[in-house]
Amino acid sequence: MSLFFALLFIVAALVMVTGLARKIIQYAKTPAPLKIPTTPAPVNRTGVVLRLFREVVFFESLFKGTKWTWLFGWMFHLGLLLVLLRHLRYFTDPVWLPIQLIQPFGVYAGYAMVIGLVGLLGRRIFVDRVRYISSPSDFLWLVLLIIIGFSGLMMKFIAHTDVVMVKEFFTGLMGLSFGTLPIDFPLMVHLLMVALLMLLFPFSKLLHVPGLFFSPSRNQVDNPREKRHLAPWAKAMEEQRN
Amino acid sequence: MAKADFETPELHEFVDVPLLVEDTMAHLSPFVAKPEHNTDLNFPGELVDDWHDKALAKLDDLRGRFRSLQVYLDSCVKCGACTDKCHYFLGTKDPKNMPVGRQDLLRKVYRRYFTFAGKYFPGLVGAKDLTRETLDEWYSYYHQCSQCRRCSVFCPYGIDTAEISMAAREILDSIGYGQKYCNEIIAKLNRVGNNLGLPGPALADTLEGLEEDVEDETGVAVKYPLDVKGADILLVTPSADFFAEPHVDGLIGYGKVFHEAGVSWTISSYASEAANFGMFIGSYENMRRVSLRIRKAALDLGVKRIVFGECGHAWRVAYAFLNTLAGPFDFLDPNYPVPQHILEFTWDQIQKGNLNLDKSANDDKVLTFHDSCNVARATRMGDKPGGQFEIPRNVIKAVCNNYVDMHHETIGERTFCCGGGGGLLTDDLMEIRVKGALPRMTALKNVMEEEGVTHMAAICAICKSQFTKVLPYYGMDMDQIVSIHQLVSNAIILTGQDSDDEEDEEELDEVEA
Known part of the structure; x- marks a missing residue:
């Protein structure tokens, strides 16, 4: 069983990293031939960095869009971030001080994450417009994440698992030495679902993570009159025709 | 098209977000371009026999040349933030006039032919085959978008339906299924x-x-x-x-x-x-x-x-x-x-x-x-x-x-399109033009009554x-x-x-x- 998980996580990590790298390379290599920032847009690079920062950290556009989705979505993502940071303690030894300090908050974040997800699921079920645009996978992603969050919280509050053993397993795995996992049901579910998420990441709508940084309507500087912007293929076309 | 075969929406104090009514606008398509207008623009005159493969090849070509298209097809998480932002949806109740609904007409085909999930699990991710019906649906609904970018303001990833509509129209043109109004006019400009x-x-x-x-x-x-x-x-x-x-x-x-x-x-x-x-x-x-x-x-x-x-x-x-x-x-x-x-x-x-x-x-x-x-x-x-x-x-x-000024949610970056932009300013699309003008007409009527x-x-x-x-x-x-x-x-x-x-x-x- 432990060997299965060890192999699973190696494969999942490889798939996620290479899959994401492939997509990022694809996005980076595909030119944006025209200046299409949604205006009003920043007129310099610093402004663009700030704009993206506000999008990534505060979900600025979504806040303009719908307050409920923003609230649940932001709760979930911020919760997830803290939870992920908290989980670094299973991969580092000694644990960095900032990670030690956020440990208590990480637990609340777990709740926030699950509440946010349930809210998003509720919207997907009850708002007719959102229900209409949802595919089965859109529901399943939320269910998957809820299971991950719920099984995680269970291990904290209901059926403690041997976290020292889990830590040994993962720190060992990072040096490619295969250890043993405690055989607890919530842990098995938790890890299985996380691995599934990692495997599917590069093939799914989770691509919104790199996507945001490559979105021309958000990452372009508004300076088309000042600076000529020309894609390589457009340049080639020009040279051919002129 | 006669004047009386659709109803002008009533004006109220606010534009309420309507409940969905499917396919209210499925009947509306603009006139198809004449062969000479297509060929003037270096497109095939009429729908080509191998339109299926040509359309997919064009989609593949465009996603390789336009980062916006590739990123926007991948990134949508179906959050719904855009669903009540399009004037054409607000005026017609048709879910395919919601920005994401419109995008998905192309996205479901992209997924089916160009993504792992769509190739092997089409039902799970809403991927669909490209059929003649799909093509007609593209022709209809991508000519019910004025490329006004209002949806892109509210999208957490800045997905701009205009980019998707433009790509879809380019695909349609490339297989000889162009719109009369736009292509005739471009041909005229090139001549005169x-x-x-x-x-x-x-x-x-x-x-x-x-x-x-x-x-x-x-x-x-x-x-x-x-x-x-x-x-x-x-x-x-x-x-x-x-x-x-x-x-x-x-x-x-x-x-x-x-x-x-x-x-x-x-x-x-x-x-x-x-x-x-x-x-x-x-x-x-x-x-x-x-x-x-x-x-x-x-x-x-x-x-x-x-x-x-x-x-x-x-x-x-x-x-x-x-x-x-x-x-x-x-x-x-x-x-x-x-x-x-x-x-x-x-x-x-x-x-x-x-x-x-x-x-x-x-x-x-x-x-x-x-x-x-x-x-x-x-x-x-x-x-x-x-x-x-x-x-x-x-x-x-x-x-x-x-x-x-009119109401602040209808001006500035949140302004509503007049309803006739993006190649829709033609009499054969009068129904969508009138219905799409609803939000602007409402805001105007309000300042007429309240501010004179x-x-x-x-x-x-x-x-x-x-x-x-x-x-x-x-x-x-x-x-x-x-x-x-x-x-x-x-x-x-x-x-x-x-x-x-x-x-x-x-x-x-x-x-x-």
């Missing part, structure tokens, strides 16, 4: 030089007529020059400005401003069109071909500057794309942006005190301003972000005493034409729509103008002092 097909002599006639009218009215010989070599400024303006009310009153205004500014200017008969419908059909090549006419005209006439008249999508292509498509403009005067908007020019003249303005000339009106979608969300005026909102308002306030607004100013040939046509459907008057430069024209007192108002001289003194 403008969308209306007005040849040089007709333009000369029109401009002469304007000169006579203005001289009759003011006693001042304001010139409206055509093809004058060595002029400082090339004015490129939508051809509607030569032709119809209220557009032509705007053109009269530009001429008066140039006259008072003491600059020499000219219109080119070769490039007598600001609008570039190449953008509507998403064709970089066609957009470039149209843009190059402006470059050639500027070179042939030896001008130093290029100024664009009031036009929305045109200003997008001019401001954001012209340098890319037809640049570099290193042969023009580097002290001025290329191109400049006529409002930038006029506002600059007002600030310098070069114009003698009598605001009271517009006292018979209470004005509001419709931010044109493409000016608002795809361009800028002046140096600062948001100048595209401030400069038009500044100019209006400099020439009118009575101005109020009588007129709405616009800076786009499409907005002006669309409102002229659509206002009566909502029980309002077509004359309520005016050009900003029409207001400027009313207020401006030309140097040496016969004056019957004693205030004029005082103001003149002030300006001179």
